Amino acid sequence: MDLNKSAPNDVSIDWSKTPLVPAVAQEYYTGEVLMLAYVNEEALNLTLSKGYAHYFSRSRNAIWLKGETSGNLQKIREVRIDCDDDALLYIVEQQGNACHTGELSCFYRKISG
């Protein structure tokens, strides 16, 4: 990663317009894309303040500390925001596997045309 620009700490996501934004988790050491989940304002604030990835579970309608039960925590190295302020990139040190299936990455299946 050679990109080092900083956004203002007052994150510019318009939470009233987009209460949930997608967050991509990428492994810091390998670059592997691990998973995609959703984040609300509280989940992002917890991620930034605690240093571990938090998401918002749409099915459980609740904040979710990734790895809280499995132990497969994601230690945050960086949080990045996209040009449109409506997607996040969590660069993490993944403990154990990211996927509940036991695979390292949730993107473990190829599809073809």
Added chain:
Amino acid sequence: MDLNKSAPNDVSIDWSKTPLVPAVAQEYYTGEVLMLAYVNEEALNLTLSKGYAHYFSRSRNAIWLKGETSGNLQKIREVRIDCDDDALLYIVEQQGNACHTGELSCFYRKISG
């Protein structure tokens, strides 16, 4: 990437339930996460059949061949699907920059707590 499982070609996304799914584009050579956009069934089919990343523009309500006007095409190396069948990973050879700002990646800004 050491993950080589194949999903059936009949992609299991339930398009009636999730007409748009997020797709993450990752650079094949560097592993950099380039952008996140949305894909409908037709965009995915075009991506798989043409070999270049297509998305669905929510603002223009239309299929979008990435780079059609800018020339910054994304040549598909792999398409991966996540464990829940509701997110895609496009692994691409990025021609030029992915971001309309002129940055290589849309995720060019860090945020902090």
